[in-house]
Amino acid sequence: MSETVIEVAGLRKRYGDFTAVDGISFDVRKGEVFALLGTNGAGKTTTIEILEGYLKATEGTARVFGHDPADRGPLRSRIGLVLQESGLFGDLSAAETVAAWRRFTSNARPVAEALDLVGLTGQAGTRVKRMSGGERRKLDIALATLGHPELLFLDEPTTGLDPEARRRVRDLVRDLAGRGMTVLLTTHYLEEAQELAARVAIMDKGRIVVHGTMAEVLGQGSGRVAFELPDGVVPEGLPVGESGTLTVTGRRCVIVTAEPESVAHAVLGWAQSRGVRISGLDVRQATLEEIFLDVAETSGQEVRT
Amino acid sequence: MTAYTLAHYRLTLTLFWRTPVSVGVALGFPILFSWLLPMMVPGGVKGGAPVEVAIVTGVIVMGIAFLGFMTLVESFVIKRQLLILKRLRGTELPDLAVFGGEILTVVSAGLLQLAGIVAVAKIVHGVDLPANPVLLVVTVVLALAVFAAMAIAVSGRIPAQGSTVVVSLPFLVLTLGLSGFAYPVSAFPDWLRTASSFLPFGRVAEGITTAYLGRDYVGYAGSAVPPEVGFLEGFQVMAPGWLVLAAWLVLSLLAAKRWFRWEPRRG
Numbered sequence: 109m110s111e112t113v114i115e116v117a118g119l120r121k122r123y124g125d126f127t128a129v130d131g132i133s134f135d136v137r138k139g140e141v142f143a144l145l146g147t148n149g150a151g152k153t154t155t156i157e158i159l160e161g162y163l164k165a166t167e168g169t170a171r172v173f174g175h176d177p178a179d180r181g182p183l184r185s186r187i188g189l190v191l192q193e194s195g196l197f198g199d200l201s202a203a204e205t206v207a208a209w210r211r212f213t214s215n216a217r218p219v220a221e222a223l224d225l226v227g228l229t230g231q232a233g234t235r236v237k238r239m240s241g242g243e244r245r246k247l248d249i250a251l252a253t254l255g256h257p258e259l260l261f262l263d264e265p266t267t268g269l270d271p272e273a274r275r276r277v278r279d280l281v282r283d284l285a286g287r288g289m290t291v292l293l294t295t296h297y298l299e300e301a302q303e304l305a306a307r308v309a310i311m312d313k314g315r316i317v318v319h320g321t322m323a324e325v326l327g328q329g330s331g332r333v334a335f336e337l338p339d340g341v342v343p344e345g346l347p348v349g350e351s352g353t354l355t356v357t358g359r360r361c362v363i364v365t366a367e368p369e370s371v372a373h374a375v376l377g378w379a380q381s382r383g384v385r386i387s388g389l390d391v392r393q394a395t396l397e398e399i400f401l402d403v404a405e406t407s408g409q410e411v412r413t
Numbered sequence: 414m415t416a417y418t419l420a421h422y423r424l425t426l427t428l429f430w431r432t433p434v435s436v437g438v439a440l441g442f443p444i445l446f447s448w449l450l451p452m453m454v455p456g457g458v459k460g461g462a463p464v465e466v467a468i469v470t471g472v473i474v475m476g477i478a479f480l481g482f483m484t485l486v487e488s489f490v491i492k493r494q495l496l497i498l499k500r501l502r503g504t505e506l507p508d509l510a511v512f513g514g515e516i517l518t519v520v521s522a523g524l525l526q527l528a529g530i531v532a533v534a535k536i537v538h539g540v541d542l543p544a545n546p547v548l549l550v551v552t553v554v555l556a557l558a559v560f561a562a563m564a565i566a567v568s569g570r571i572p573a574q575g576s577t578v579v580v581s582l583p584f585l586v587l588t589l590g591l592s593g594f595a596y597p598v599s600a601f602p603d604w605l606r607t608a609s610s611f612l613p614f615g616r617v618a619e620g621i622t623t624a625y626l627g628r629d630y631v632g633y634a635g636s637a638v639p640p641e642v643g644f645l646e647g648f649q650v651m652a653p654g655w656l657v658l659a660a661w662l663v664l665s666l667l668a669a670k671r672w673f674r675w676e677p678r679r680g
Contacts, residue, residue: 160503162503184505185505191499193496195497197428199431200431209504211420212420212421212506212510
């Protein structure tokens with residue numbers, strides 16, 4: 109039913125001996141927010157820049173609205189780009205920048221509306237060189253969304269911003285997505301993906317290692333059930349569920365499992381039937397962060413969270 | 414296409430006027446020179462033309478070099494390194510509109526500068542207005558186009574903003590040396606005259622002098638006053654000049670296609 113906006117199949121990008129993107133496939137459907145997560149150098153920006161038409165793939169297919177992204181003509185007015193890094197004219201004010209961009213943007217919003225959309229009305233007359241990083245980011249988004257694009261690319265829109273600015277940008281993206289815009293987002297910030305995206309793909313060393321809806325991806329990771337047993341009680345016959353694993357350190361037991369709730373029930377049942385009082389019970393679902401760290405740990409790379 | 418070019422032209426023109434260096438150095442200095450220089454040099458005839466005209470010609474060529482070449486090299490290198498070109502490329506602007514807007518800006522500033530120099534020469538130094546103003550404008554616009562194309566090509570080979578002087582300085586030396594400004598072309602050794610006849614600098618100066626005085630200064634050497642040329646004849650005698658300029662335009666555009674870069678050079 110839902111229309112596919114971005115299709116990526118077997119995509120590869122090599123720079124000499126180095127393979128930045130190593131045969132990835134995913135698709136993004138109309139109206140959804142899709143997040144590409146990954147460590148530094150995982151290949152996220154290379155992937156998004158191929159889709160934006162800045163880079164050419166070495167192999168495989170990339171389609172945006174059914175077009176080759178390098179063929180920018182038919183796509184230009186349908187997509188908006190927020191690059192990871194890009195310059196603005198320091199001597200123009202926010203309003204002048206938007207006004208200049210309106211002259212080469214089809215179906216552009218009025219200046220006041222564009223600034224209001226991102227909450228920059230108060231800075232309309234401020235020259236760009238006097239703006240904070242967060243304000244410039246908002247202006248980036250105002251320019252990218254000026255022509256009511258159907259698809260918005262956001263390459264690390266909140267990197268380098270303080271937490272308050274990050275929260276504002278995140279609210280703004282949620283608001284735009286709520287208006288039916290399709291969004292492809294790359295980010296280091298896991299809570300951002302967890303909050304905004306319906307589907308995610310986690311990249312590592314140019315490959316997609318985890319991919320699916322947020323629920324599917326979270327389901328692949330491990331939740332945990334932790335508690336303490338009284339002195340002298342051994343966890344004999346303790347149910348750990350299918351594929352769960354138990355680690356005992358002194359009195360403390362930790363069960364790592366994909367289904368923490370049902371394991372917790374079983375543990376309580378076990379304790380009751382044996383008349384054992386357990387304490388400090390803690391039941392947790394996997395977070396995207398844990399899944400991400402799992403991926404990062406296996407590859408021994410540094411992660412920013 | 415045209416609307417996009419004009420939209421980008423309005424943007425670059427606004428930025429030009431907001432940049433004191435562009436306005437002061439590229440636009441203002443040559444006008445200032447056209448006022449001061451003739452006062453410092455004794456009058457008379459230099460290379461078969463009145464000294465004032467030789468100086469004004471040289472100042473016009475220098476102005477074109479400042480605007481067409483140096484301003485544009487600087488502009489493209491800065492915009493590339495600051496990732497402004499990358500951003501513009503992500504908008505609806507076609508690539509040609511990005512170049513077109515910049516070139517229209519230097520052409521319009523160049524014409525304003527030309528008017529300023531001609532006015533100063535007339536009012537301050539009593540130099541007669543150009544005999545063939547259309548030839549003057551055509552020569553200046555074509556020269557700006559050639560230098561702009563060179564600038565677009567060369568900008569791609571310059572790694573960073575601080576290095577533009579590496580090309581700007583030799584360019585200025587060629588401009589001043591070969592336009593007859595510093596040293597009359599008629600006094601050049603033969604080899605230099607031959608070499609110069611294949612370069613745009615002296616050719617542009619010939620067009621400007623011919624347009625100013627209404628006499629045939631193309632390939633001029635010696636001290637006699639050359640014959641008068643009419644309106645169309647002025648364009649005809651410039652034929653070798655047009656060929657040289659057209660060849661440099663084509664070469665520069667080919668080089669630009671090969672060398673121009675939209676994204677920063679790294680490392």
